Amino acid sequence: MKRIPLIPMIVVALAVLLMIGLGLWQLRRAEWKEGLLARYAQASRLPPMAWPAVPPTDGSLLFRRAGGFCLQPTGWTARAGRNRAGESGWRHIAACRTGGAEGPGLNVDMGWSKSADPPKSWRGGRVTGVIESDREHVILLVSDRAAPGLEPSALPSPEQIPNNHRAYAVQWFLFAGVALIISGLAFSRRGREPKP
Structure with a gap:
């Protein structure tokens, strides 16, 4: 009578359950991301607003058109980005x-x-544009008009945000299927091998 390799089977079963769980989690993330992207698309169609006195940190203003007044620039930061023609700079x-x-x-x-x-010549003034978030999740306004000597930066758009969660879910389900097939072949081969 052949002995069933119990511990390897338990390990494979737990791994397959984990992969299926990760696939289901990615499907839930996909639904969440679709709702978020729909909210961003709706915000981009709302009328322009004044720059908020206390900017929220929950992302509720992203992709909304806004305007404000810069009395004076107090500092400059250069970050990698693209212009509206797609060039890097x-x-x-x-x-x-x-x-x-x-x-x-x-x-x-x-x-x-x-x-x-x-830029050396821009001293402030009225600015209008689209709200986006930086790496630290601080909102900023991407100006419609560039300062003298600059070109307009690429405007943020909800279409630029990827939603790959369904593809990730398919990958996890495929991994689970492959693990089952490989382990099934290994266990069946082990059961057929004669003992020395």
């Missing part, structure tokens, strides 16, 4: 003082260039 982000009416400040992408050197 540097986005120039101004940290602006806004005064009491608009709260503590405004970060605004004032344009793109091949150089990381900040």
